[in-house]
Amino acid sequence: MTVLVFLDPAFFDGRIVDAHVPAIMATDQGVTRGDGIFESLLAVNGVPRKLQAHLDRLAGSARSMQLTLPDADIWKRAIATALTTFVAASPQAPDEHGNTSVLIKLICTRGPEGEETPTAWVAASAVSPVLAAQREKGLDVLLLDRGYESTISSRAPWLLLGAKTLSYAVNMAALRHAHANGGDDVIFISGDGQVLEGPTSSVLLAHVSNDGGKTLKRLITPSLDNGILPGTTQGALFAAAKDAGWELGYGPLEPRDLFDADAVWLISSIRLLAPVNTIDGVEIGTADVRAALTSELSALLAQTH
Amino acid sequence: MTVLVFLDPAFFDGRIVDAHVPAIMATDQGVTRGDGIFESLLAVNGVPRKLQAHLDRLAGSARSMQLTLPDADIWKRAIATALTTFVAASPQAPDEHGNTSVLIKLICTRGPEGEETPTAWVAASAVSPVLAAQREKGLDVLLLDRGYESTISSRAPWLLLGAKTLSYAVNMAALRHAHANGGDDVIFISGDGQVLEGPTSSVLLAHVSNDGGKTLKRLITPSLDNGILPGTTQGALFAAAKDAGWELGYGPLEPRDLFDADAVWLISSIRLLAPVNTIDGVEIGTADVRAALTSELSALLAQTH
Structure with missing residues (x-):
């Protein structure tokens, strides 16, 4: 399963969206032109690893792309919402060291064509066993x-x-x-x-x-x-x-x-x-x-x- | 305005979707990885120009990407639906030669992560006056x-x-x-x-x-x-x-x-x-x-x- 949390000014901790229904406009430039940026990071035992490094790199990618990026605090709150919602809905089995891991993706696109509002969201999902x-x-x-x-x-x-x-x-x-x-x-x-x-x-x-x-x-x-x-x-x-x-x-x-x-x-x-x-x-x-x-x-x- | 028509086996002429609501899954590989293909073509007086050349090039792109592409006939029916729906909803003013033009985009992505079903749609919209x-x-x-x-x-x-x-x-x-x-x-x-x-x-x-x-x-x-x-x-x-x-x-x-x-x-x-x-x-x-x-x-x- 995947938990989606959209960054939305109307929702302080982010807006949780059902991952089984479409959430992105077909005219979003992230879809029509791959025009956006992302980060993938691991949360171990509920704590995102190297969070600041990922947020810094996301900001660097945004600068290269001249993309407006929501503030780091907004990302952090949405990440926290995604993590707690995902873990509550889908408890992960601990690995051989007793740790549980969750995959967190941060995505920000240039938004729908003709609008200047980026589309930004956090996705939490299980880590593929192929990687281990x-x-x-x-x-x-x-x-x-x-x-x-x-x-x-x-x-x-x-x-x-x-x-x-x-x-x-x-x-x-x-x-x-x-x-x-x-x-x-x-x-x-x-x-x-x-x-x-x-x-x-x-x-x-x-x-x-x-x-x-x-x-x-x-x-x-x-x-x-x-x-x-x-x-x-x-x-x-x-x-x-x-x-x-x-x-x-x-x-x-x-x-x-x-x-x-x-x-x-x-x-x-x-x-x-x-x-x-x-x-x-x-x-x-x-x-x-x-x-x-x-x-x-x-x-x-x-x-x- | 934009008219969206999704290629969907349950809808012979394509499934019309309201362009004001999200239509794409946030986990679609077209969004998360720019993993898909497209064509842009012009329909003049209701007739798509160079349709076969565009469908052929789309098929060539699909081969390069090892992407499963719906058959040409399915695309053609969805294009016809998109065109007639768009023109009915938003009649275009004729240009100096008395012609009306509509922009048609064909998009096909690799589909949502973990599924092997491509997402394919046609979008009809007005041609930007900047181009003329x-x-x-x-x-x-x-x-x-x-x-x-x-x-x-x-x-x-x-x-x-x-x-x-x-x-x-x-x-x-x-x-x-x-x-x-x-x-x-x-x-x-x-x-x-x-x-x-x-x-x-x-x-x-x-x-x-x-x-x-x-x-x-x-x-x-x-x-x-x-x-x-x-x-x-x-x-x-x-x-x-x-x-x-x-x-x-x-x-x-x-x-x-x-x-x-x-x-x-x-x-x-x-x-x-x-x-x-x-x-x-x-x-x-x-x-x-x-x-x-x-x-x-x-x-x-x-x-x-």
């Missing part, structure tokens, strides 16, 4: 060309790179292409050969080495200069890993950096840290090292908020 | 980088180039960028410097020369190899121009070909043939030649169906 299975089993990933040069973002702001827009048809087509070719997911490569991101995730890699008996652990992600989306979960994990003694690094990265890594992950707010078993059919590191590093970093990530 | 004014006055256009190489389309089908998807956020952002910088519209250039298309139109240019007293007229459009959308109106005009003695040519074209042309147009199904007065502030040809060629080609276009 992917965390557990790992992913087979294909490298796909994203078509853009890694340098395009700053000189072509109309391409909206770094904004999380509703225009996700290419991201979905890339995932379908992967599924049709034996893959679970995708890592996009720029036209000039740099590692970018997944269609719905950030890319991480780890290098572990020994320096005179001391273990050096390095966690690396592509640089944002590439025009990729700043990953809220990648950011939270980096902060936790730094505190735990990991060195941090930022791209540019090339595909060979992925193949040379001890482990590669796709990381995102809902699926969290999913290890990459193979890229284009080539195993990354070894199963033992992948499992050990995934376990270590997942524990760090679980401590973040 | 742009045909009359002409356009100031900016060249903007589309970010893709001209060769990417065939080797990266997941980029959905050549499909008319609902993920139009970049097209809309490019138009906003133009408006904020003194322009009316945009011509996209590929990363490797080739002329592509407008955000909602095809690009045409004309060369007129004299060869021993005989006037040679040449109409040129970028090649589809670039990954641009095949223009239904460009196609119709090319056929009519050929019959009228014009030579036809297909790109690759570079920006200098636009600046060297006797006239440049943006052409599309609703705005039809709109002359480009300036590109990046530089006048194209002369006002007299632009007006004469626009008049000649508009007359040819008016005879097409």
Whole structure:
């Protein structure tokens, strides 16, 4: 089931809408042109994770799109309404750590054509069990060309790179292409050969080495200069890993950096840290090292908020 | 006003829906991911123009997206219902040639998340008077980088180039960028410097020369190899121009070909043939030649169906 809460000035805590009936105008520019923005976040035991980071990124996407966005407080109240309503109607079973999770989506469109009123809502729903299975089993990933040069973002702001827009048809087509070719997911490569991101995730890699008996652990992600989306979960994990003694690094990265890594992950707010078993059919590191590093970093990530 | 007619197996001629009430589920993938396709076409005096070409292109977009599309006959009946309902409710004033026009949009999304049923509808509405004014006055256009190489389309089908998807956020952002910088519209250039298309139109240019007293007229459009959308109106005009003695040519074209042309147009199904007065502030040809060629080609276009 899904609980919908629309942001509506007439309803202080948001307007709850039956998810079984249509709620969006057919002329809404979110429908007719994918002209809007969104965020997906996880609420654990009733508490949204990294809420401020998601609201900040939503505000950044709105600026890129010149979209009027309701204030953060209005979003927070609607999120609270959605969460409590969803949990009351559909109590979630705890996972192996005793935690319950709910998927929260924030959506804001440019509103119906001819009106200048954005349409904004929060949707609460269950987390797909497929995601936990992917965390557990790992992913087979294909490298796909994203078509853009890694340098395009700053000189072509109309391409909206770094904004999380509703225009996700290419991201979905890339995932379908992967599924049709034996893959679970995708890592996009720029036209000039740099590692970018997944269609719905950030890319991480780890290098572990020994320096005179001391273990050096390095966690690396592509640089944002590439025009990729700043990953809220990648950011939270980096902060936790730094505190735990990991060195941090930022791209540019090339595909060979992925193949040379001890482990590669796709990381995102809902699926969290999913290890990459193979890229284009080539195993990354070894199963033992992948499992050990995934376990270590997942524990760090679980401590973040 | 807008008339909405949903394609619904329970309604042979389509299901008329009040456009003032929400008609789309908030979980529809057309909303949440821009995951769907569309066509815009003009009905003149109650007859949809180039209907088969639009239905064919819609079917091509559906194939690129692996989207299930209702049969053409179902679309045709829903279009007829939308047209007659709209004209009865909102008779349109005839233009200077005594013709009445109605804008028809065909939309098909992947449907609500978790269901495999596409959402499909026809919307009939009035044509914006801005478009006739742009045909009359002409356009100031900016060249903007589309970010893709001209060769990417065939080797990266997941980029959905050549499909008319609902993920139009970049097209809309490019138009906003133009408006904020003194322009009316945009011509996209590929990363490797080739002329592509407008955000909602095809690009045409004309060369007129004299060869021993005989006037040679040449109409040129970028090649589809670039990954641009095949223009239904460009196609119709090319056929009519050929019959009228014009030579036809297909790109690759570079920006200098636009600046060297006797006239440049943006052409599309609703705005039809709109002359480009300036590109990046530089006048194209002369006002007299632009007006004469626009008049000649508009007359040819008016005879097409």
